[in-house]
Amino acid sequence: MSETHPSPSGNTYFIQETQTELIRLYEQDRLLTQLLGGVLPEHPDPAAFLAPMQTILDVACGTGGWAMSLAHIAPHLEIIGFDIDEQMIRYANALAQVGRFSTTSFEVMDASGPLDYPDHAFDLVNARYFSVVPRTTWMAALQEILRITKPGGWIRLTEAENNSLTTSPAFEQLSGLLLQSLKRQGIGFSTDGRSTGTTIVLAHTLRKVGCQQVQIHPFVLDWSVGTPAHQAISQERGIFLHLITPYLVAKQMITKEEAERLVQQAREEMLEENFCAHWYYLTAWGQKPLTP
Numbered sequence: 001m002s003e004t005h006p007s008p009s010g011n012t013y014f015i016q017e018t019q020t021e022l023i024r025l026y027e028q029d030r031l032l033t034q035l036l037g038g039v040l041p042e043h044p045d046p047a048a049f050l051a052p053m054q055t056i057l058d059v060a061c062g063t064g065g066w067a068m069s070l071a072h073i074a075p076h077l078e079i080i081g082f083d084i085d086e087q088m089i090r091y092a093n094a095l096a097q098v099g100r101f102s103t104t105s106f107e108v109m110d111a112s113g114p115l116d117y118p119d120h121a122f123d124l125v126n127a128r129y130f131s132v133v134p135r136t137t138w139m140a141a142l143q144e145i146l147r148i149t150k151p152g153g154w155i156r157l158t159e160a161e162n163n164s165l166t167t168s169p170a171f172e173q174l175s176g177l178l179l180q181s182l183k184r185q186g187i188g189f190s191t192d193g194r195s196t197g198t199t200i201v202l203a204h205t206l207r208k209v210g211c212q213q214v215q216i217h218p219f220v221l222d223w224s225v226g227t228p229a230h231q232a233i234s235q236e237r238g239i240f241l242h243l244i245t246p247y248l249v250a251k252q253m254i255t256k257e258e259a260e261r262l263v264q265q266a267r268e269e270m271l272e273e274n275f276c277a278h279w280y281y282l283t284a285w286g287q288k289p290l291t292p
């Protein structure tokens with residue numbers, strides 16, 4: 001998910017430290033694919049699922065990690081990823097060139113649409129963190145995704161609920177301020193700003209745009225102290241909290257001094273012996289009907 005810079009269409013993300021954010025997103029992308037169980041963990045046999053496919057689109061691809069992981073296990077596929085952030089796309093294309101992913105490419109485009117692809121172009125359209133699309137344009141953007149999906153093709157959405165649920169008071173305070181601010185900007189589906197509220201609408205919105213055979217698969221990433229994921233995620237979340245500080249200060253949600261104090265406190269609390277944390281994800285997927 002791209003969370004960084006002003007876009008050509010005028011949209012802005014809430015993190016502005018470009019180089020640090022590029023590295024963080026790349027590491028987060030890699031971690032999530034690994035910890036969620038691969039690129040298509042909801043399918044018992046991903047190779048069989050992908051075998052008849054030819055073209056895949058990754059929406060709001062960020063640094064392109066999911067797309068390149070998919071290319072690694074299914075080299076027969078033509079994979080395109082797009083993101084609103086030009087620097088993110090340059091980074092993704094450089095990684096693809098270094099990794100010699102010749103059938104994978106990335107381009108700049110806004111997930112809010114309209115999308116510059118013909119009708120019925122892709123066998124699978126994947127979006128991890130489609131929640132970057134404001135709720136006011138969510139359904140129209142999803143309809144546009146349906147348009148470019150082949151009849152019989154699939155749409156796959158993966159979202160997180162909140163930024164994790166933890167026993168760290170400082171982490172929860174900063175996360176709560178971010179969630180409230182995002183609600184004010186029209187991001188997510190929360191009714192009260194205490195959550196993102198996005199996971200609960202995934203299956204419903206897929207059915208509403210006309211998808212069939214809609215299914216869901218939940219994931220829980222346990223990154224409590226003592227788990228294999230603790231060190232990597234606590235480091236990534238610590239960087240994330242630092243990077244959202246200027247945004248929260250600019251939105252007058254908190255003072256700079258208080259934010260910096262809470263970030264340091266959260267980092268310390270994430271290392272405490274009784275620290276517990278879960279990160280909840282949900283994947284929903286559905287098939288475009290063969291006939292209108």
